[in-house]
Structure formats: structure tokens, C-alpha cells
Amino acid sequence: MSGSDFTFEIDGVEITARSGQTIMEAADEAGVYIPRLCDHEGLRHQGSCRVCTVKAGGRSVAACTQPAAPGLKVENETPHITKLRRDLVEMLFHEGNHLCPICEASGNCELQAMAYRLDMTGPTRFPYLEPSRGVDASHPDIALDTNRCISCGRCIRASQDVDHKGVFGYVGRGIHRRLAVNGSDLAHTDAAITDDAISKDVCPVGCIIRKGVGFTTPIGEREFDKGLIGHEIEGKRDE
Amino acid sequence: MDEGLPACEVPLVSDAEIMAVCEGYGNDPHRMLDILRDLQDRFRCISPQILTVVAKQTGSTRVAVEGVATFYSFLSLTPKGRVTIRLCDDIVDRFSGLAEVTEAFETELGIKLGHTSRDGAFSLDYTPCIGLCDQAPAAMINDIVVTNLTVEKVRGIMAALKSGKSPEALISERFGELKPHERATRMVDNNIRHAGPVLLGPVPEDAGLRKALDLAPADIVDAVEASGLRGCGGAGFVTGRKWRFAAQEPAERRFIFCNADEGEPGTFKDRVLLTERPHLLIEGMTIAAKAVGAKEGVLYLRGEYVYLRELLQSVIEERRERGLLGPAILGVEGFDFDLRIQMGAGAYICGEEGALISSCEGLPGEPKTRPPFPVTKGYLGFPTVVNNVETFCNVARILDRGAEWFHALGAGGSHGTKLFSVSGDCLNPGVYELAYGMTMRDFLSLVGGEEAAAVQVGGPSGTMIARDSFHRRLSFDDLTTGGAITIFGPERNILEIVEYYISFFVHESCGYCTPCRVGNVFLQRAIGKFRKGLANPKDIEYLKDLSATIIETSRCGLGTTSPRPILETMENFPLVYSALAKPSKDRIRATFDIQAAIDDARKLAKRRSYIFDRDFGQ
Numbered sequence: 087m088s089g090s091d092f093t094f095e096i097d098g099v100e101i102t103a104r105s106g107q108t109i110m111e112a113a114d115e116a117g118v119y120i121p122r123l124c125d126h127e128g129l130r131h132q133g134s135c136r137v138c139t140v141k142a143g144g145r146s147v148a149a150c151t152q153p154a155a156p157g158l159k160v161e162n163e164t165p166h167i168t169k170l171r172r173d174l175v176e177m178l179f180h181e182g183n184h185l186c187p188i189c190e191a192s193g194n195c196e197l198q199a200m201a202y203r204l205d206m207t208g209p210t211r212f213p214y215l216e217p218s219r220g221v222d223a224s225h226p227d228i229a230l231d232t233n234r235c236i237s238c239g240r241c242i243r244a245s246q247d248v249d250h251k252g253v254f255g256y257v258g259r260g261i262h263r264r265l266a267v268n269g270s271d272l273a274h275t276d277a278a279i280t281d282d283a284i285s286k287d288v289c290p291v292g293c294i295i296r297k298g299v300g301f302t303t304p305i306g307e308r309e310f311d312k313g314l315i316g317h318e319i320e321g322k323r324d325e
Numbered sequence: 326m327d328e329g330l331p332a333c334e335v336p337l338v339s340d341a342e343i344m345a346v347c348e349g350y351g352n353d354p355h356r357m358l359d360i361l362r363d364l365q366d367r368f369r370c371i372s373p374q375i376l377t378v379v380a381k382q383t384g385s386t387r388v389a390v391e392g393v394a395t396f397y398s399f400l401s402l403t404p405k406g407r408v409t410i411r412l413c414d415d416i417v418d419r420f421s422g423l424a425e426v427t428e429a430f431e432t433e434l435g436i437k438l439g440h441t442s443r444d445g446a447f448s449l450d451y452t453p454c455i456g457l458c459d460q461a462p463a464a465m466i467n468d469i470v471v472t473n474l475t476v477e478k479v480r481g482i483m484a485a486l487k488s489g490k491s492p493e494a495l496i497s498e499r500f501g502e503l504k505p506h507e508r509a510t511r512m513v514d515n516n517i518r519h520a521g522p523v524l525l526g527p528v529p530e531d532a533g534l535r536k537a538l539d540l541a542p543a544d545i546v547d548a549v550e551a552s553g554l555r556g557c558g559g560a561g562f563v564t565g566r567k568w569r570f571a572a573q574e575p576a577e578r579r580f581i582f583c584n585a586d587e588g589e590p591g592t593f594k595d596r597v598l599l600t601e602r603p604h605l606l607i608e609g610m611t612i613a614a615k616a617v618g619a620k621e622g623v624l625y626l627r628g629e630y631v632y633l634r635e636l637l638q639s640v641i642e643e644r645r646e647r648g649l650l651g652p653a654i655l656g657v658e659g660f661d662f663d664l665r666i667q668m669g670a671g672a673y674i675c676g677e678e679g680a681l682i683s684s685c686e687g688l689p690g691e692p693k694t695r696p697p698f699p700v701t702k703g704y705l706g707f708p709t710v711v712n713n714v715e716t717f718c719n720v721a722r723i724l725d726r727g728a729e730w731f732h733a734l735g736a737g738g739s740h741g742t743k744l745f746s747v748s749g750d751c752l753n754p755g756v757y758e759l760a761y762g763m764t765m766r767d768f769l770s771l772v773g774g775e776e777a778a779a780v781q782v783g784g785p786s787g788t789m790i791a792r793d794s795f796h797r798r799l800s801f802d803d804l805t806t807g808g809a810i811t812i813f814g815p816e817r818n819i820l821e822i823v824e825y826y827i828s829f830f831v832h833e834s835c836g837y838c839t840p841c842r843v844g845n846v847f848l849q850r851a852i853g854k855f856r857k858g859l860a861n862p863k864d865i866e867y868l869k870d871l872s873a874t875i876i877e878t879s880r881c882g883l884g885t886t887s888p889r890p891i892l893e894t895m896e897n898f899p900l901v902y903s904a905l906a907k908p909s910k911d912r913i914r915a916t917f918d919i920q921a922a923i924d925d926a927r928k929l930a931k932r933r934s935y936i937f938d939r940d941f942g943q
Contacts, residue, residue, distance in 0.1 A: 255386065255391070
């Protein structure tokens with residue numbers, strides 16, 4: 087611990103943090119996993135999916151944007167917060183069309199993996215909104231099915247901040263807010279298969295599709311067939 | 326009837342014309358909302374060509390420009406009519422004959438609501454509360470407003486417009502010769518029913534500002550803090566403390582923003598201050614500038630109040646000429662402050678201070694992540710004080726009459742007076758300036774609303790109380806309110822009101838965070854079940870449970886209050902819900918419509934069902 091370091095608690099576990107770190111950044115380093123969907127390593131924090139909601143000092147905050155503070159007591163995986171997170175994940179499932187058995191992202195999908203982690207195993211109470219937006223397959227290497235988009239904005243930030251392109255953006259307001267591309271369709275943008283925004287880890291679901299590689303890794307050998315989402319971060323703690 | 330489809334054609338524009346508009350705003354991407362508003366007014370839509378040219382001129386991406394153009398209700402990607410009629414769709418308007426007025430417009434125009442006539446002459450739309458509930462039904466016609474609409478009045482308006490008269494000519498044949506203040510008051514009645522000692526009574530010119538000249542900035546902050554003044558927009562944050570934070574933050578620039586985006590349905594008191602006390606408002610902003618060391622300001626005026634823009638602009642110019650704005654105010658070297666008007670474009674969320682700042686930066690009106698708070702990192706990253714119109718007006722009076730005078734007015738922890746916007750089922754709707762602490766019962770007898778069965782205090786994000794709570798007092802300690810008091814008589818359907826309010830929040834959610842974007846839609850659907858008589862007892866628990874998640878996980882005040890119309894009415898009007906929730910029969914969900922469910926399959930298969938198509942089977 088250096089001079090500016092301090093400690094705080096997540097679910098009773100003491101965490102060391104540096105000044106300026108968010109709760110999630112400090113937790114990640116300490117090997118404590120806080121569930122999240124819109125946050126992604128290497129991209130700026132957005133705080134929009136709210137799956138990382140924690141109780142800090144009794145208040146609900148997004149762990150990805152809330153600064154850690156000395157002595158703060160944070161509740162993370164309590165039954166109450168897990169229930170809130172399950173509600174949020176169910177909302178995302180119902181907002182779009184997420185039919186796992188016919189989606190090529192199945193097994194690599196963070197939304198699906200999060201549902202398993204949060205014990206979303208039965209039918210839900212929410213109505214389905216069933217969007218029917220056209221699939222944009224205009225680009226030779228990439229297709230876009232925004233009916234599966236969860237508005238995490240990871241591709242938007244990756245394209246802006248890593249690729250310095252700005253291929254993606256949000257348009258519309260409220261429930262009509264959706265992902266759009268910087269042109270009449272994807273073929274009329276400067277999107278390339280080599281973009282960070284298109285790389286396999288940026289889109290957490292099956293919205294951005296890299297053509298021709300969908301089933302090279304068979305079901306059963308995919309990312310989340312190996313373990314629950316978050317196991318890599320939690321693995322750090324056991325080391 | 327002409328359905329108005331297909332939409333009329335996108336007007337042909339040269340790139341040079343679009344570029345000229347952008348250049349008028351210095352090609353500054355922070356002025357994106359002004360640029361797009363200007364282009365919308367000129368060319369009636371933000372066409373794909375406009376998106377591309379604006380992006381190029383301002384150094385933005387096309388999708389970023391599209392993001393702004395699709396966020397605000399008053400901007401449109403498809404062509405609007407040369408005359409755009411926006412009917413105010415507030416619950417009070419609905420209870421005042423909006424349906425008949427809408428039908429009259431549809432008949433006269435030959436188009437349905439939401440459409441544009443094929444010749445591009447007229448559009449007819451609904452828009453949420455435009456701040457005229459005390460003279461409902463009301464409508465915007467381009468940049469003017471018309472009030473107290475009746476079927477007769479609509480026929481007169483349409484006859485004039487169809488004969489080629491301008492919307493302005495509806496107000497006066499010699500509109501061009503009228504002074505801005507007269508134009509505003511010809512369109513809209515102030516309906517000031519009770520003037521109090523602070524704001525609506527006689528107010529000496531710039532007395533507060535002159536006294537502030539002799540004070541050190543810290544002394545001004547002290548005086549405002551000592552007065553007990555709290556933000557009058559609804560949240561009630563201590564004004565002096567807000568200023569102190571902004572003044573303490575080391576920065577090269579600081580900003581004073583006035584939030585004149587009052588969009589809470591049923592609120593219109595700022596409209597009256599903007600009309601009758603614009604000098605007092607800018608005086609208050611100027612005092613704030615001295616207190617926190619700001620040289621620049623913005624008056625964010627909601628798009629619905631565009632009819633007041635000219636009046637406010639003329640007041641700003643007059644104050645510049647009189648040395649009350651600009652460099653060396655009243656001859657004091659180093660006391661520089663000036664401001665501009667930022668027009669909104671139809672987005673309730675921009676009343677949230679972070680969203681208001683985003684909007685001024687040329688972005689979609691999305692709230693900002695907190696912390697940092699605007700007082701430390703606001704507009705363009707500089708410390709920014711955002712206060713409500715009424716708050717700034719109070720400041721000018723506090724500096725004139727002293728903190729003690731203001732502190733002594735009111736009750737408990739609520740000091741000064743409050744402006745109330747009163748509408749709905751009462752004899753005297755309008756604006757009342759009253760001391761804090763009055764009981765609802767006394768308040769209702771003052772406004773002629775003794776028959777009330779329910780009162781919505783503070784708009785949909787406030788609380789709805791029943792008769793058994795009319796002993797409660799209007800103050801920060803009990804019934805807090807940004808000023809809206811909407812009165813509902815015994816004949817009103819509580820669930821109809823609730824459904825309106827929740828639909829309002831669905832329409833106005835920015836969509837940034839999951840719970841508010843999606844959760845509110847689910848609430849709206851569930852209330853729809855109750856309205857149709859299809860709810861079962863479990864739905865009451867479902868509503869409570871879903872509301873709790875939305876409140877606990879939403880990112881800004883919109884989501885943390887949007888379920889309140891439901892929760893408050895469940896608490897205070899429980900019978901309304903339990904009477905409509907019936908257990909399902911035969912274990913079949915009442916909402917399940919077998920005919921609708923099989924209809925697609927029936928059409929695809931081009932076959933009918935022996936089981937479900939009774940006439941066919943028999």
C-alpha cells in the first residue's frame with residue numbers, strides 16, 4: 087500500500103484502492119467480480135446497463151462509475167441486489183429478440199452468461215417487446231442485427247476511442263433509442279473486420295456478426311462453457 | 326379522408342444554404358441544437374443531405390448529428406408542414422375537451438393526427454404539456470400559441486390559416502407592430518390570482534443588483550445561504566451551498582445557467598415570471614455571476630416557450646444598452662457578465678441539470694454521470710451553477726430586502742414564498758404566490774377547488790393525495806413541490822390519470838439506462854391491463870416489485886420518480902386497483918387473446934381453424 091491508497095469493503099472483504107479508482111476498478115484488481123454488461127476493459131465507463139448496481143453506504147450506485155472511498159461499505163452479491171440485476175437482465179432479454187437456441191453467439195454471449203450467473207432459469211413476468219428491425223448485411227465481412235442489441239454502447243466507444251472512426255452511434259430517444267451506423271448502411275461506413283469495435287469481445291451479444299466464423303468454435307467449447315461469467319476475475323483472488 | 330401518406334417530398338436544398346446556416350453558428354458542434362433548429366425551421370425537416378452536410382461543417386460524424394436530430398421531439402427526419410400544429414396533450418387538456426378539439430382540427434385539415442398534408446402545408450401532432458394547463462386546451466402553431474380552444478375557435482383558426490394568413494395574424498392583424506411583451510400577453514393570460522411580497526408584488530428595478538455591487542462575492546453567497554433559499558424547481562437543494570461549491574472550485578471559466586425548461590406536467594409558474602419578471606430573473610443571474618465569479622451564462626428556454634424568446638432577447642439587449650450586462654457592469658471594472666438564450670426542442674429530460682448541460686453542448690439531452698457534479702465539472706467541463714427561474718428571481722429580492730426578511734417568511738425549514746401553478750377542476754386556475762405552510766384544505770378553498778377528490782402535488786414525479794390527506798401542508802417538510810397543483814374532481818378516473826403520467830415518462834425517458842428505458846414501458850403495459858379490466862391480484866404485487874427495481878437502479882431523477890404515480894395512487898387510492906383486479910378464470914390469463922395469437926398463422930397458412938373460428942367450425 088502506498089501513501090494515497092486506502093481500503094474499503096465489498097461484502098465484508100477488504101479491498102485496497104488507489105485514489106481516483108471506481109469501485110469496480112478496485113474490485114477487479116482485488117479479484118472481486120461485480121456483474122456488468124456495458125462496461126468493458128479498455129473502454130471508458132458508461133454506467134447505462136445498471137447491472138453493476140451496488141449499495142454503497144446505503145445508496146444504490148453504478149459500481150463502474152462510482153468512485154471508491156475510504157471506509158465505504160459496499161453490498162455486491164446479496165440476494166436483494168442479485169434480484170435487481172436479474173430484473174435488469176430480464177428487461178434486456180424482453181426488450182430485444184434473444185432466442186438463444188438459434189443465435190450464433192450462444193455460449194459466447196455475456197447476456198446469456200449473466201442470466202445463468204443470476205439464476206434466471208424460469209419464465210419471466212415481463213412482456214416481450216419483439217422489435218422487427220431489418221438486418222444490415224450490406225458489408226462484405228460484417229452483419230448487424232440490432233434486434234439483439236442491448237444498447238451497451240461498447241462498439242460505439244471502441245470505434246470512437248480505439249479505432250478513431252465513429253462507425254456507430256445511438257439514435258432516437260427512450261424505448262426507441264437504438265444503435266445506428268455512420269451512413270445509410272454498414273457498407274457505406276468505414277467499418278472494417280479488423281476494427282476493435284468489431285472484434286469478438288466488444289459486442290457482448292449476437293448483434294455484431296462477423297461473417298463466416300460463426301460456428302468455427304462448436305457449442306460446448308465456447309467462452310462460457312468453461313465457467314460462469316466473471317470466473318476470470320474471481321480466479322485472481324485464488325491465486 | 327387524406328391520410329397524409331405518402332409523406333410529402335423532402336424539399337430540395339443546396340449544400341451552400343445548409344453550410345451558410347452552420348457558418349452562422351461558427352460551425353461550432355456545441356451549437357448543434359441551434360443549427361438543427363434553424364434548419365428544421367427553414368427546410369421543415371432534417372433530411373439525409375442535411376445530416377451529411379452539417380456533420381462535415383461541424384467536424385462531427387453523421388450518426389452523431391442524427392443522434393441529436395432524433396432525440397428532440399421538435400426535430401424531424403421527415404418533412405413537417407409549413408404550419409405545424411402541436412396540440413397540448415396533457416391530462417388537464419384531455420379533461421377539457423382535447424378529443425373534440427383534435428377531431429375538429431382533423432376534419433378541417435383533412436389529415437389524421439401525426440400526419441402532414443400532401444401539399445406540405447400542415448402538420449398535426451400531439452406534444453406533452455406545454456405549460457398552459459390553466460387555459461387548456463392549448464396548442465402551439467409554429468412559434469405562437471393559442472389557448473382555451475373550442476371546436477368553434479378551431480374552425481375560425483383553420484379558416485384564417487387556409488385563407489393564407491400567417492399564424493401570427495391569428496393573434497393580431499398588426500402583430501408586427503406590437504411590442505414583445507404585448508405579443509406574449511395577447512397570446513397567453515398570466516392568470517396571476519395572488520401576488521405575494523417577494524415575486525409578483527411590486528419589485529423595484531435592479532435594487533438587489535445595486536446592493537450586490539458593494540458586497541464581496543463571499544458575502545453574497547453568505548446572504549443567499551442565510552436566507553434559507555432552496556431551489557424552486559422541485560429538488561430543493563440549498564442555493565447558497567450550490568454556489569459555494571462552484572465558487573470554491575479552481576477554474577478558468579465558470580458559468581451561470583438558468584433552467585427555464587419547466588416541463589413537469591401541470592407546471593407553468595416560470596412562464597409567468599419569464600413574461601412579467603424577466604428583468605428580475607436576469608438581475609438574479611447577474612448577482613449569481615458576481616457571487617461565483619462567472620462571466621458567461623445561458624438561459625435555457627424550453628422549446629414550448631419559443632413565443633417568449635423575442636421578449637427575453639429584447640430584455641437582454643436592453644440590459645446590455647443600460648450597462649447591466651456585458652463588460653464592467655454598472656461601471657464596476659472586472660464585473661463582466663453576459664448570457665445567451667439556448668432554445669430547447671421538446672425534451673422534458675433537459676430540465677435535469679446534467680441533461681440541460683448536455684443539450685447546451687450540442688449533444689442529445691442525456692444526464693451526465695455524477696460525480697462529478699455540475700458545480701465542479703459542468704458545461705464544457707467548467708464549474709456551472711444551474712438554478713431555476715424562480716430561484717434566481719428570489720435571489721435578486723433577497724439581495725434587496727436582506728436575508729433576514731426572506732428567512733422570516735414561510736414556515737419551518739421552508740423560507741420565502743412559493744409560486745404555485747394551479748390547474749384542473751377548480752374555479753380559479755392560475756398562478757398563486759403564497760407563503761409556505763398552507764394546508765391543502767385551505768389552499769383548495771382559496772382556489773375554488775373544494776370539490777376535489779384527488780390532488781396531484783408537484784406533477785407526476787410528486788405525489789397524489791386523497792381527501793384524507795388534505796390536512797397536510799405545502800412545504801419542504803411535508804408536501805414538497807416544484808409548484809404544480811393539479812386538482813381532480815370526483816368524476817375523474819384515477820387510473821386514466823396514472824396511465825397518462827406513466828405514458829408521459831415513457832415518452833420522455835432519454836433511454837440511456839435499462840430500468841428507465843425498458844421498465845417504464847412494462848409499467849405502462851401493466852397499467853393498461855388494469856384499464857382494460859384484465860388485471861388479476863398478482864398484478865398489484867408485480868407493479869410494486871417492478872417499480873422498486875426501477876427506482877433503485879435508474880441513473881437519474883426521471884427513473885427514480887417515474888413509478889411514483891403508480892405507487893402513490895396504490896397507497897392513497899387502494900380501492901381503485903383492488904376493484905379492478907380479478908382472479909383469472911379457468912387458469913387462463915385474461916390478457917391472452919387466442920384470436921390475436923393465431924391470427925398470423927391463420928393468414929400465413931391461408932386456413933381457418935375449426936376450433937377457434939366458431940362460425941367456420943359450425
